[in-house]
Amino acid sequence: MVKHMRNGHENKPMNIAGETREPEVRERVLEALRTFGEKTLRYSGEKAGPSILIIGGTHGNEVLGVLVADLLRESLETGALMLKSGEVQLTLGNTRAEADLRTASGGVDLNRIFLPSVISGKEDKGWEGRRVQKITEAIRSSDIVIDLHSTNRPSPAFVCALGDEEHSSVYKWLPRESVVLDPERIVSGGGGSIDEVADDFGKVGICYESGQATDMRNIVPVFEAIRAIMIERGMVDGVLPELPTPSSEYTVVTSIPYDASRPFVFAEGKDQGFAPVAKGEIIGHQGGIPVHSPLNGIILFPKKPEHQESAGLVCYLASREEA
Numbered sequence: 302m303v304k305h306m307r308n309g310h311e312n313k314p315m316n317i318a319g320e321t322r323e324p325e326v327r328e329r330v331l332e333a334l335r336t337f338g339e340k341t342l343r344y345s346g347e348k349a350g351p352s353i354l355i356i357g358g359t360h361g362n363e364v365l366g367v368l369v370a371d372l373l374r375e376s377l378e379t380g381a382l383m384l385k386s387g388e389v390q391l392t393l394g395n396t397r398a399e400a401d402l403r404t405a406s407g408g409v410d411l412n413r414i415f416l417p418s419v420i421s422g423k424e425d426k427g428w429e430g431r432r433v434q435k436i437t438e439a440i441r442s443s444d445i446v447i448d449l450h451s452t453n454r455p456s457p458a459f460v461c462a463l464g465d466e467e468h469s470s471v472y473k474w475l476p477r478e479s480v481v482l483d484p485e486r487i488v489s490g491g492g493g494s495i496d497e498v499a500d501d502f503g504k505v506g507i508c509y510e511s512g513q514a515t516d517m518r519n520i521v522p523v524f525e526a527i528r529a530i531m532i533e534r535g536m537v538d539g540v541l542p543e544l545p546t547p548s549s550e551y552t553v554v555t556s557i558p559y560d561a562s563r564p565f566v567f568a569e570g571k572d573q574g575f576a577p578v579a580k581g582e583i584i585g586h587q588g589g590i591p592v593h594s595p596l597n598g599i600i601l602f603p604k605k606p607e608h609q610e611s612a613g614l615v616c617y618l619a620s621r622e623e624a
């Protein structure tokens with residue numbers, strides 16, 4: 302059983318691996334890495350049916366997805382989940398990433414390079430590029446692709462996906478407070494993420510953010526959600542749980558660019574994912590000059606100061622969908 306994280310680390314510079322990750326969690330992550338390596342594990346039922354791909358660990362510090370994938374593996378191998386029909390594929394994304402970083406040191410962000418040029422091999426992105434090609438094979442042979450992430454900053458759990466019936470029929474099972482729609486692909490900078498490439502291949506691509514990376518409370522709820530997705534599609538037997546409560550919807554509209562000569566300082570309370578903002582409200586100061594929100598909505602993916610330069614931005618802004 303994973304113990305809940307102790308509070309009181311919020312104001313300390315965080316090294317997720319070293320300081321706030323419990324030894325037990327670290328041990329389980331290492332065990333999962335040893336079991337999976339770079340393999341995609343594939344389980345098939347006797348009958349034909351839908352194919353689901355679950356990806357954990359696309360970013361190195363986001364271990365909840367790794368543990369969910371490993372729990373699915375164990376359940377499928379022990380028969381706790383008896384797969385009757387269809388197929389489940391499980392893989393870990395960036396198995397070389399540093400435990401406390403999104404990427405391997407000196408490596409590239411795996412979730413930005415699922416691009417036609419990298420998939421075809423025209424553009425050489427080294428080890429990560431070959432990983433993209435491997436994972437793309439699994440995506441091509443799937444119907445549903447769920448990529449499990451967590452956030453660096455405190456945040457409720459949320460889904461990033463298209464909002465149509467095909468997608469919502471999958472993500473309706475995932476524990477979440479919100480759904481973030483990004484039809485213009487502003488967050489990925491025009492494409493290149495796993496859920497987007499899955500959509501491009503005509504699959505149902507879902508990006509799930511489980512909450513802050515140190516928060517392990519969603520392991521079992523996410524596992525149960527994936528089981529419900531399989532029950533509903535007749536892949537395993539079982540009783541469907543109650544649906545989680547419906548979530549609010551937001552649409553990504555813009556970002557605040559990083560400017561080295563004018564450092565950005567968030568206004569109080571605005572450096573958290575889903576912090577509400579009103580049109581005209583000051584969300585921070587850039588080089589001492591106030592920055593006003595152009596919309597009614599929320600702050601999304603606020604970057605820590607040390608991550609802003611590589612991200613090229615400070616945060617995104619999303620508007621609230623009118624019900």
Ligand SMILES: [Zn+2]
Binds near residue numbers: 359360363450451
């Ligand atoms: Zn991530």
